[in-house]
Amino acid sequence: MKIPVMPEQQLPAHPEDIVDQLLHDWARERPDLDVSAMAVVGRLLHIGGLLQARAGERLQAHGIGYTELDVLATLRRSGVPYRLTPTVLRKSVLLTSGAMTACLNRLEQRGLISRSPDASDRRSLTATLTPEGLALIDAAIASHFAQAQQAVTGLDHAERAELARLLRKFRLQLEA
DSSP, rough: OOOOOOOOOGGOOOOOOOOHHHHHHHHHTTTTTHHHHHHHHHHHHHHHHHHHHHHHHHHHTTTTOOHHHHHHHHHHOTTTTEEEOHHHHHHHTTTOOOHHHHHHHHHHTTTTTEEOOOOOEEEEEEEEEOOHHHHHHHHHHHHHHHHHHHHHHTTTTHHHHHHHHHHHHHHHHHHH
């Protein structure tokens, strides 16, 4: 799809972004390519990078990275007693077995979780939030949610709901 060049008086009210420039360049250099999908995918990739960088900056104040946040948050939202097996955690956080073990080791060394034998499988150790881990995740997740709120301030409630619906549809289609 070739992006039409509009006369000066018909320019849209919305400013262009970096993806628009990339699309214009590709439309000029390779007019045979349909750039419409990249208008979506390129923006999602760029937005994802921006959001992850901002989240990482916020999490530094709490002394954790995004992976640690994910593990601690998964334990926190599991409810009392905030205890899960590494297998359940790994499925929720989407880490490899080795990466999960390394993350749990770091969290245990910092006193944010404790590990004990699983009552149903003595070969496995369950991870449990410590009081220090609970306090840290409660502060970090509040900060993380505030950052998410700030990121979408330019969208009204209806726009947020529609974007969430479309992104859910897109994600489910990708996973099918």
